[in-house]
Amino acid sequence: MPMYGPTTELSAEVVDAIAEVVAAELEAVARLIPAPAAEALGRLGLAQLAERSFPSRYTNGGRVSEAWNGSVDALPPLVVAQLLGALKTPVAALDLSVPQLIEALPEAAARSGYVTIAYFGRPSEVSHELATLNGFVPGAADMVTHVVAALAGHPSIVPLLVADGSDEAAIVASHTTGYLALAVVTATVVLRPLSPRVTPPAIVGAALTAVAPVLRKTTMPAAYAEAKLARRRAEYLMPRHIHVSADVTDHVFVLAEAPLERGGLDFSGNGLVAVLSDGVAVRCRQESASVPVAVHVVEKPGQPDFSRWEEIVEVSWHAPVGGAGFAGGAHSGNGLLPPAQIAPPWPGDYRVRVSARGRDGGWESYELVVWRAPAADPVVHKRSDRLGHVLRGEPEPPVDLMPDLAYRWVETGSLVNGAAFTFVAGKSSREVLRDFGADESAPTPLDVFYDRLAEGTIDSWVCVLDVPGGSVAVEFAGWRGGDHQTLRALSSPDTKVASMYWNVNAHRRFSLARAGHVLDSFEPAYEGPTSSEAQELLADLDWRGLHRDAVGMVAASRYTGVSISAEDVARIEAVGIGYPVLPLLPELRPVDRRPDGSVT
Structure with a gap:
């Protein structure tokens, strides 16, 4: 054979x-x-x-x-x-x-x-x-x-x-x-x-x-x-909306027709965007990473969203062929994203509005709005982050004008998907565990709670850390600290308590309590403070702005005199122990029943 x-x-x-x-x-x-x-x-x-x-x-x-x-x-x-x-x-x-x-x-x-x-x-x-x-x-x-x-x-x-x-x-x-x-x-x-x-x-x-x-x-x-x-042009439809993670190299990601030859980029004009011969380069905080970018290719742009973005710049570029893509690479939910699916595949003059946030810390992200338009001068619609000021050669804004910078670390890592921080003045971690209704006799590895969460079991747990002036309770993917009954227990007999909670669905709640009474509790995005204490506390903070989670942490720390750092949270995660929270018994209230049995 x-x-x-x-x-x-x-x-x-x-x-x-x-x-x-x-x-x-x-x-x-x-x-x-x-x-x-x-x-x-x-x-x-x-x-x-x-x-x-x-x-x-x-x-x-x-x-x-x-x-x-x-x-x-x-x-x-x-x-x-x-x-x-x-x-x-x-x-x-x-x-x-x-x-x-x-x-x-x-x-x-x-x-x-x-x-x-x-x-x-x-x-x-x-x-x-x-x-x-x-x-x-x-x-x-x-x-x-x-x-x-x-x-x-x-x-x-x-x-x-x-x-x-x-x-x-x-x-x-x-x-x-x-x-x-x-x-x-x-x-x-x-x-x-x-x-x-x-x-x-x-x-x-x-x-x-x-x-x-x-x-x-x-x-x-x-x-x-x-x-x-020809096929690409026949299949290209507008408006087109794409959400990707763009690869960053040397603090830059690029929307262009060809790979970028590194060096010689000048961001001093606007602090955010540099125009290339076939596209644009965007300056990021991180040196090497992937950043979320929303791309909108439209016939006509809408108005800039000043509430969501810290830096907004508009520039023109000329496309020799068309079809600019993320030259360093970009990924969507389905894997590698083809460059041809980004900018329109026709030559000519284009305008792009680049919006950025998180370049000073926190969750760094971008938006690109692209449309056809004659070449025009750059326009800086908004300049507010510190990196932009440095790149433009301008004096940096005073730190005291951006107090939430100290807490923007909550916008990164696992905390992005949800957490509750409860600041308690003058109480030890043991007292806070008791007021939470936590079972002190059952310290449990956090991995056990996360496994149960992945299985769909909604168990509550809490981690508590003693800090100067009191304690901070941290709930990863939890919410009990913002519950009114918990707030009343924590603040009794005459204690200041503040809680900031957010989840993956962008729901938030900021709460204040003292001496067994809840003073205020509201959703920063849609509501406002009603108590004089909360109004005074938030007077100089942008509590409806982009960094609402960090702002809530600042306000909670101000109110209680208690603070927590990213290193403190890292210590809690390194120890890896939490305590199961037992639901508190419902409060008994007097009930007045009418003769017909209904409740007044």
């Missing part, structure tokens, strides 16, 4: 003989390959096409991966089934023989003993037959890959692989069809000497394996670039 392998040396005469036989059948086999399946296969195999996704009929909307290594199991089952259905009978009828190849192959004794082939799940017919082939004749599929690669550049084969088509999809299908037909005919020639064990499904599987590396290395015809651009 012949033993094949990629190291088997084939002379030029043998390769020429194989090429002559393959060339005679290639076009006939190519006509049998379904264009939709060829297009889908091409979008997997070609690295330059990996930006597009499969048609939904093949992957339910999944994204193309350019990491396809030729494994048949990695292909959409419908593509494999379509190809096998179209090729199974014709391949079985192919009667191809190259005597020179058979003579050149090394001879070996037939294998004795047994071959064990194990499967997980239910493999397709192609996978099953290909695995059987490789089990009985190790290296057979590798030999097919080796010969296909050699023939792809053969003078008699190359003219038969020229793709054509009236649009981008047709060119992709035509290009892939030629190379797949080459692989199918070659696999038939190379594997047929193994008859009767070599079946048409095994031949198709070996061809699919062999065509992957060839497709990755080939270049598309010259007409493809123009066809791809």
Whole structure:
């Protein structure tokens, strides 16, 4: 039985003989390959096409991966089934023989003993037959890959692989069809000497394996670039709204048509945006990270949102070709985001409004609003963060004008998704645990609580830290500190208590209590303080602005004289112990019932 392998040396005469036989059948086999399946296969195999996704009929909307290594199991089952259905009978009828190849192959004794082939799940017919082939004749599929690669550049084969088509999809299908037909005919020639064990499904599987590396290395015809651009423009719709995480390198992320050549960026004009020859660069606080960016491509921009953003700058740039993307990379919920899906794919003048927040600390994020407009001078709509002042060479704003800076660390890490901080003046952590209704006898690892939370069990727990002047109770993903009954218990007999709570749904509550009475409790975004104590406390704070969580922490610390730092929270998390909170008994209130039984 012949033993094949990629190291088997084939002379030029043998390769020429194989090429002559393959060339005679290639076009006939190519006509049998379904264009939709060829297009889908091409979008997997070609690295330059990996930006597009499969048609939904093949992957339910999944994204193309350019990491396809030729494994048949990695292909959409419908593509494999379509190809096998179209090729199974014709391949079985192919009667191809190259005597020179058979003579050149090394001879070996037939294998004795047994071959064990194990499967997980239910493999397709192609996978099953290909695995059987490789089990009985190790290296057979590798030999097919080796010969296909050699023939792809053969003078008699190359003219038969020229793709054509009236649009981008047709060119992709035509290009892939030629190379797949080459692989199918070659696999038939190379594997047929193994008859009767070599079946048409095994031949198709070996061809699919062999065509992957060839497709990755080939270049598309010259007409493809123009066809791809035409398709991109035909499919590009506005308005377009995209939320991504843009990659930051050297404090910058870039929206441009080509990768940025580092150095020479000047942000001194506006402190936020630098205009490039084909896009814009945005200056960030973090040196290397991913930052959330909301992109809105519109016909006409709305008014800037001064309440949400700290820096807002508008600039113009000229697009030589169009289709600017995040040059350093960007990710959405579905993985890598193609650059072509960002800016409009037409040349011309564009305007972009860049809004930023969190560059001085906290949750750093950006918004880009893009529209077509004649070139115009930059406009700075708002300048308020300290980084912008430094980049523009302006005096930094006094720290006392931004008191929430000290607590913006609550806008980062795990605290972003929700927490409750309760500041208690003059009480020890043990007293606070008692007033919370916590079970002091049951210290529990925080991981246990998080596991229960992941399972959907809503258990309350609290961590308490003694700090100068009192204690601070921290509830990760909790809320009990803002409950009125808890506030009354904590503030009795004559204690000041303040609580700041927020959750992942952007709900917030700031509360004050003293001497067993709740003085105020309101949602900063939609309500306002009603008590004179809260009004005075918040008079110089932007409690309806961007950093409401940090502002609430500042106000709570002011009211109680108690404070907590990011390092304190890190210590609590390092210890990793919390206490389960038992619901407090409901307060008894006098009830006056009418004769009819109703309650007054």
